[in-house]
Amino acid sequence: MVGRRVLIGVLAVAVVLVGLATMAWSTAGEPVWWTRADITEHGTEIRVRYTGSECDQQRSVDVDESSAEVVLTVTTRALTSGCSDVGVARTAVARLEAPLGERALFDGTCLDGADRDFCRTKVTLTGAEGRAVRKPLHAPANYDPDTVGFVACAKTLVEGRVVRVVDGAPGRMLTTLHVDTWVRPASGPSTITVDTPDIAAEGAYDRWPAAMPIRLFVDVDPDALPSWHFEDPGWRAILDAAPKAEGSECFYGP
Known part of the structure; x- marks a missing residue:
């Protein structure tokens, strides 16, 4: 009788575990x-x-x-x-x-x-x-x-240096920059703070350190990750395209 109770108990636990596993995962992918x-x-x-x-x-x-x-x-x-x-x-x-x-x-x-x-x-x-x-x-x-269309989709496009990066709302970060060059808009204050998705949220990138030189593109789409890897040829193309982008609208909208 004792052996039977133990067997029933083991079976009950197994059923519970299987049920939890079935409930936990909706699909294999x-x-x-x-x-x-x-x-x-x-x-x-x-x-x-x-x-x-x-x-x-x-x-x-x-x-x-x-x-x-x-x-x-x-x-x-x-x-x-x-x-x-x-x-x-x-x-x-x-x-x-x-x-x-x-x-x-x-x-x-x-x-x-x-x-x-x-x-x-x-x-x-x-x-x-x-x-x-x-x-x-x-x-x-x-x-x-093209590059004009890319620039037209920038909410903020600047060159400068990172002052600090701190937590924003969940999944977001606030970056304060000292701006040396405004591209889009064409002008602005010497120090700004931009709100973007956190580039470190998924573990693929580290947040930018203080004093790091940066060329920063912040998308009109608030959920889009910022871009900051611009070498000289690409940046020159952006500067050349900026005047043409002044009268252009972003092709995928704000």
Whole structure:
């Protein structure tokens, strides 16, 4: 009788554990669309942005490379217990075997059922770093953002030095800068504080140290990561494009 009670107890615990495991994980992995990508200085690391769940516990990026194109597919695994349906801005990092260069960049989840041209991502700035943005749904057939379009999508675009970086709202940081050169807008105060997503939130970057020289792009989209890897050729292209961007609107809106 004692042995039977022990067996029943063990079975009960096993059932509970299986139930908890089933409740905890919603799926082995769900592919999600990503909306934007930041390309690092050497072109071998791409940080993609997507809207996930507050319960996302695991994320990965599958990389499929060829000589002509790169396909990135983001997969997430979400914890189902006690989570809302509120979307949360997330990022994931993909590492390439070779620099992206002139190869086409695609979202693998988008390719599963959508038009191939729509799923192709355009790099809006050439040089040391580029920001890649998928063609907007209602964009014209000749959509091809260039440096002018990139500058037009800057809320703040400056060159200067970091004074300090402190915590902002959850997932965000406040950066105080001494500004040497204003690009967009064309002028402003000598010291500013900008509110951006925290570049260290996902562990891919460190916050900028005090006194670091910086060329900083803050997007009109408040959820977009800032860009700061601008070598001299790319920065000169930005300065040349700035006057033309004065009368231009951002192609994906504020």
